[in-house]
Amino acid sequence: MAGPDFPHAEYENRLETMQTAMHEAGLDALFFTCEAEMRYFTGFRTQFWQSPTRPWFLILRRSGMPVAIIPEIGAELMRSAFVGEIRTWASPHPDDDGRTLLADALRPHARIGMMMGRETALRMPLADFEGLRADLAGSEFIDATAMVQRQRMVKSGAEIALIGEICSIASKSFGAAPELFREGQTLSEAFRAFKIELLKNGAEHVPYLVGGAGQGGYGDVISPPGEDRLEAGDVLMLDTGATLRGYFCDFDRNFAIGHASPDAVRAHDTLWRATEAALAAARPGSTCRDLFEVMAAIVGDNGGDVGRYGHGIGMQLTEPPSLVGFDDTVLQPGMVITLEPGIRIGPGKIMVQEENIVIRDGEPELLTRRAPRDLPVI
Amino acid sequence: MAGPDFPHAEYENRLETMQTAMHEAGLDALFFTCEAEMRYFTGFRTQFWQSPTRPWFLILRRSGMPVAIIPEIGAELMRSAFVGEIRTWASPHPDDDGRTLLADALRPHARIGMMMGRETALRMPLADFEGLRADLAGSEFIDATAMVQRQRMVKSGAEIALIGEICSIASKSFGAAPELFREGQTLSEAFRAFKIELLKNGAEHVPYLVGGAGQGGYGDVISPPGEDRLEAGDVLMLDTGATLRGYFCDFDRNFAIGHASPDAVRAHDTLWRATEAALAAARPGSTCRDLFEVMAAIVGDNGGDVGRYGHGIGMQLTEPPSLVGFDDTVLQPGMVITLEPGIRIGPGKIMVQEENIVIRDGEPELLTRRAPRDLPVI
Numbered sequence: 001m002a003g004p005d006f007p008h009a010e011y012e013n014r015l016e017t018m019q020t021a022m023h024e025a026g027l028d029a030l031f032f033t034c035e036a037e038m039r040y041f042t043g044f045r046t047q048f049w050q051s052p053t054r055p056w057f058l059i060l061r062r063s064g065m066p067v068a069i070i071p072e073i074g075a076e077l078m079r080s081a082f083v084g085e086i087r088t089w090a091s092p093h094p095d096d097d098g099r100t101l102l103a104d105a106l107r108p109h110a111r112i113g114m115m116m117g118r119e120t121a122l123r124m125p126l127a128d129f130e131g132l133r134a135d136l137a138g139s140e141f142i143d144a145t146a147m148v149q150r151q152r153m154v155k156s157g158a159e160i161a162l163i164g165e166i167c168s169i170a171s172k173s174f175g176a177a178p179e180l181f182r183e184g185q186t187l188s189e190a191f192r193a194f195k196i197e198l199l200k201n202g203a204e205h206v207p208y209l210v211g212g213a214g215q216g217g218y219g220d221v222i223s224p225p226g227e228d229r230l231e232a233g234d235v236l237m238l239d240t241g242a243t244l245r246g247y248f249c250d251f252d253r254n255f256a257i258g259h260a261s262p263d264a265v266r267a268h269d270t271l272w273r274a275t276e277a278a279l280a281a282a283r284p285g286s287t288c289r290d291l292f293e294v295m296a297a298i299v300g301d302n303g304g305d306v307g308r309y310g311h312g313i314g315m316q317l318t319e320p321p322s323l324v325g326f327d328d329t330v331l332q333p334g335m336v337i338t339l340e341p342g343i344r345i346g347p348g349k350i351m352v353q354e355e356n357i358v359i360r361d362g363e364p365e366l367l368t369r370r371a372p373r374d375l376p377v378i
Numbered sequence: 379m380a381g382p383d384f385p386h387a388e389y390e391n392r393l394e395t396m397q398t399a400m401h402e403a404g405l406d407a408l409f410f411t412c413e414a415e416m417r418y419f420t421g422f423r424t425q426f427w428q429s430p431t432r433p434w435f436l437i438l439r440r441s442g443m444p445v446a447i448i449p450e451i452g453a454e455l456m457r458s459a460f461v462g463e464i465r466t467w468a469s470p471h472p473d474d475d476g477r478t479l480l481a482d483a484l485r486p487h488a489r490i491g492m493m494m495g496r497e498t499a500l501r502m503p504l505a506d507f508e509g510l511r512a513d514l515a516g517s518e519f520i521d522a523t524a525m526v527q528r529q530r531m532v533k534s535g536a537e538i539a540l541i542g543e544i545c546s547i548a549s550k551s552f553g554a555a556p557e558l559f560r561e562g563q564t565l566s567e568a569f570r571a572f573k574i575e576l577l578k579n580g581a582e583h584v585p586y587l588v589g590g591a592g593q594g595g596y597g598d599v600i601s602p603p604g605e606d607r608l609e610a611g612d613v614l615m616l617d618t619g620a621t622l623r624g625y626f627c628d629f630d631r632n633f634a635i636g637h638a639s640p641d642a643v644r645a646h647d648t649l650w651r652a653t654e655a656a657l658a659a660a661r662p663g664s665t666c667r668d669l670f671e672v673m674a675a676i677v678g679d680n681g682g683d684v685g686r687y688g689h690g691i692g693m694q695l696t697e698p699p700s701l702v703g704f705d706d707t708v709l710q711p712g713m714v715i716t717l718e719p720g721i722r723i724g725p726g727k728i729m730v731q732e733e734n735i736v737i738r739d740g741e742p743e744l745l746t747r748r749a750p751r752d753l754p755v756i
Contacts, residue, residue, distance in 0.1 A: 048600035050586045051696040076598035094704035116504035119431050126494035208428045220454035222426035318429040326472035
C-alpha cells in the first residue's frame, strides 16, 4: 500500500482552513460524495472510483477529524488515510447502500454544506439523496461549492511540486515528438506512442489524451484518435492530462508534419503572443477576466468554441477558476492555472496552445517547457 | 476524428429497444447526464468527461432520434454521432449552464425517466437539477434505472467482440508476467511495466490498474502501487480494467515471487475451483444468486470484503448485475460478467481471482485466458 501522498501536516492544514471557513459560514458539517474532495481532505486515493457501483461519503465537522462512511472494501486502504473514524457497510447492499449510516452521522447537524453549484456532481443515487433529505427533515442542506473551490484553488508547496513534476515529464515527452510522430502513421498509433513515452518518463497514469490532425489545423479538440494517417501539411495536436500521485498536468503541443502552411504558422505565432501577454498580466491582484481579455485582444473574435482561455488544474484535469469574461476571481500566489488561447483558422479549423503556470509574487512560474514561437515541423 | 464505434444499425437497435420499453412504461422522455448512457445511445465518445466543468445532456423521446444538449466545444464531435438534433450553448456560462435549453426540451413531456437508482449518479450541479425540476412543475421525474440497466446488461455481438478483444490483449499481457515482474522491483515499477505492455499489445487506454503484494497474500484490492519492493514469498496481484474503443475488460492475475507458501497455493486452488463451479452453473435461466451461492459454497465463510463474487462489465468497469445473494437477475445469452471469488487467507490477507465470460445458450464462453489452477511462480 502506498500510504498518504503528503505528510500529515498537509491534511491538518487543509482541515483547519476548511473548519475556519465552516465556522465563518455557520456550517455544522460538510458532506461530500465525490473523489476529489475525499482525496483532498483524507489522502484516500484509488482508481476504484472507476467502478460506479458503490457510493463513498465523507463528513467534515466544525471540529475533530474527518469521518469516512464507505463500503467495507475500502476500509483497509482508508485506515492509512487522514480520518478520525471509518464507518463501513457491506456494499452493494439490497436496500441500504450507506443511507442509514449517513443519516445517523448527519442527523446531529442543523446546517450541512454540500457541493451543489458550478462544476459539481452528486455521486450517489439521486433517490438515496432524496431519501436522506427526508430522513433529515430537521437539517438544512446549503450550497458550499464556492468556499470549497476557493480553498482548493490555492495550492500548497507540496501540491505545486507534484504538478510541476508531471508537467516536466510531459514536457520531456513532447520533446521526443520528432522520434514519436511521422507521416504515414495513424493517429491512433501516434497517441499510443505518446502514452508509452509519458509512462516511460515517469507519468503514473494518462487519464486524458485527446487531439486531432488535419491540413493546416484541426476540427475539434476533444476527439479520440482514429485510423486516419498523418499527411504532409497536417497540423497534429496532442493535449494530455497525465498524472503523478493523482495530480494533473494539462497542456497541448502542435506539430506540423513535413511542412507548415503560412496560415498555420501565423496562428501558432498569434497564440504564442497571446500567451506572452497573459504571462505579463498574470500577477496577484489581476483577475481571471483580465487574463481572458489580454488574450482575447490578440486572438480577436476568433476564439473558437472552447468557451474560455484557461482554467485551474490540480487534482482534476480542470478546476475553477475559468479564464473567461465573467470570472472575477482574483489571482493569488499559489494558484495553478492553464493559459489556453484558441483561434479559428478557417471553416471548421481551429488551433489551441496551452501552458501551465503558478501565480507567484511578481512573475508567474512556468511549469511547462514553453512552446516555441514557431510551429515546429517534424 | 474517429467516427462512431459501431455501425448505424447498432444504435438504431439500441434506440428502438429503449423506445419500446419507454412505451410500455408510459414514459414520454428519458433524460441522461452521464457518460455511459450518452455513449451507449449516440456513440459520442471522448475522454473530455474527465473535465468536471461542463454538464452534458441527452434526451430520448418515445419516437424520433436522440437530442443532445451539450456545450459548444462538443458540437463538432457530436455531429458524427447518432443524434437527430444538437442544441449547444457557450459553456462555462455565468448563470445558465444548459438549464434553459434543457427545460425547453423537456417541458413538453409529462413523464420523464431518469437514472436515480442503484449504481447511478447525477452528473450536473444538484442546484441546477433542482432549478430544472422547479421549471418543470408540470412534469414528473420517474426512476428509469432498472429498465435502462436491464437493456444494457445484454450485449450485442459487436459489443461482445470488443470486450473479447480487450480481454485477449490483457490475457496476452499477463502472459508476459515472467518478463515483466521480478524480485527487487518496486510495485510502482511493476505496474508501469504492465501498463506499457497492455498498450503495446493494443489496449487503447488503461483507466484501471490496482493490486497489491505481500507475503502469502495481500491486504486490499484497490490500492495504487507504492515503492515497496517485491520479495521472495510475496503474492503479487494486478487487477486491470483496460479498454478498447471504450469497452472494458476487468480481471486480475496472481503471481508468487520466487516461491509460494502452501496457504497461498491452497487459496489459489480454492478460488480456481470456485470459478469452475460458477462456469458449470452459468447457464441461461440461472440467477446471479445461484452463481454467488455455488462459489460461496466452495470458498466458505471466507469471502473477504469485496461484497460480491462478480458483476457485469462493458462500457463501465463494473455494471449491473451483481453476483451477490440478493440479486435475482436471471442470466440471459449475451450477458457479459466477471466471476470473481475472494478468500481470506489469514489476518489482513486475502486473495481474489477473476475471469470474464459471456453467457451463451449452453456453456458460457470464456473471454479471458483461464487462470492456471496452480498459483504461477515467477
